[in-house]
Amino acid sequence: MELLNTLYVTLPDSRLRLDNATLRVEVEQETRLRVPLHHLQAVVCFGYIGFSGPLMHRLAEEGVALVLLDANGRFKARLEGGISGNVLLRQAQHQAVLDATRTLELARAVVAGKLKNQRHVLLRGAREAKAANDEVKLTRAALNVAGSIRALPGATSLEAVRGIEGEAARNYFSVLTLLVRPDLRDAFAMEGRSRRPPRDRMNALLSFFYSMWMNDCRSACEAAGLDPQIGFLHAVRPGRAALALDLMEEFRPLADRLALTLVNRGQVTERDFIEREGGAVLLEGDARKAVVIAYQERKQEALTHPLLAESIPLGVVPLVQARLLTKHIRGEAKQYVPFAMR
Incomplete structure (x- = not known):
């Protein structure tokens, strides 16, 4: 294509x-x-x-x-x-990062894309909720995330943007367990997001999916000729692919949805996890293989890209988004438009 x-x-x-x-x-x-x-x-x-x-x-x-x-x-x-033109693109990327106004605009766009997709996940869950109380809680959380989206244009610093993102994340993850089947909620309960290490089964599954999306987004940056180490929302640190993390933000809710689907269908069960000393919870070996297969199958599914209005496999979307980002960095597009779930 x-x-x-x-x-x-x-x-x-x-x-x-x-x-x-x-x-x-x-x-x-x-x-x-x-x-x-x-x-x-x-x-x-x-x-x-x-x-x-x-x-x-x-x-x-x-x-x-x-x-x-x-x-x-x-x-x-x-x-x-x-x-x-690769060196010119990277030079433009480095110059954009040094421009506080452009950096702030891109950081806002990245977070807006993530929050809009989180809101989509919550609203879909509210529509499909069997219990009225679950529907109320999910709808309220979606309204709170919508409030965070409205607050983004008024954020005048990266710290403010990150603060809005953090508040939205707390609202989002506080109700994510309500999207799990009631009979499985105890096994997959989570108290917010825990990363290094994950402290419960759902966080362990999310971390595994996020790591795969991270690899794909880094590949997309490399394929587009961008420097994956130089980001806008995420601070530059040695060994950290900051731009890949930026690009990945809008795809995290897609990972969340797939994780919830595997749990609710019984394709991933509580027996597929091991707990290490110190409380770290990890996905065990055979289950990892099944999750990778499910992820690869999901990437083959076609969807309509909202900006291009063309049907493409989900796995190609990070490559398209990286290409859209290069157009913005080069000045060929006025703004970067993140991918929106439908």
Whole structure:
């Protein structure tokens, strides 16, 4: 599929060839797609995709990046010619981070995207609630999160933005257990969010999902040519992929929904966790494999991107969002629009 001047090749056993000034995608020697090279800024390939030598040389000459990801979307390599816009993009990114106004605007956008998606999760839960008391509590929490969203434009510092995010998180996680089946709530009870280490089963499951989303968002930053270490909402620290954490924020509620689905369907049970000395709770080995499979299956599901109005797999959305972020950083888009759940 072609989105934002980027070709995403997801079909296994595809082979890419050069046909005059056109890239041709073949599967089992059958042509599936032709794209003029002058339409492209990047070609992103998932898994083992074949390339012809002439095509790779031509992409380098034309300044079209070739990005290699594994089948799960993990970043492997980015191949570019001698003249690359990548350094200019990263220079623009570093300059944007030093601009307090732009940093604040992007931080607000990142948090707004996360909070809107959290509100969506709560409102959906309220609609599906079987008990009237649960519906009231979930609706009230959603209203509180909506109040936090309204407060964001008035936040004049990163500390204020982070404070609003923290207050919304407390409201959100205080009722998240109400989205668990009543007969499973004791086993998956949580008192707020606990991270390092997680102190209960639900927090352990959420942390596992968040780590997978984090890897995908870091891959998306790398694939787009961005520096994953230099973020806007998250402070820069050695060894911390701050921009990947920024990009990941809007996807956390999607991870929450999948975690709740697995628990409510009985695909993850209380027996799938172990408790270590000191109170840390971890997902055990066999259950990890099942959760990874569920995550990969979820990423294959198609959805309509609200900004592009095109149907794409969920697993491609972080790559699209990273590309939208590059357009904003370069000044090609007035603002960054985070992904919104529907």
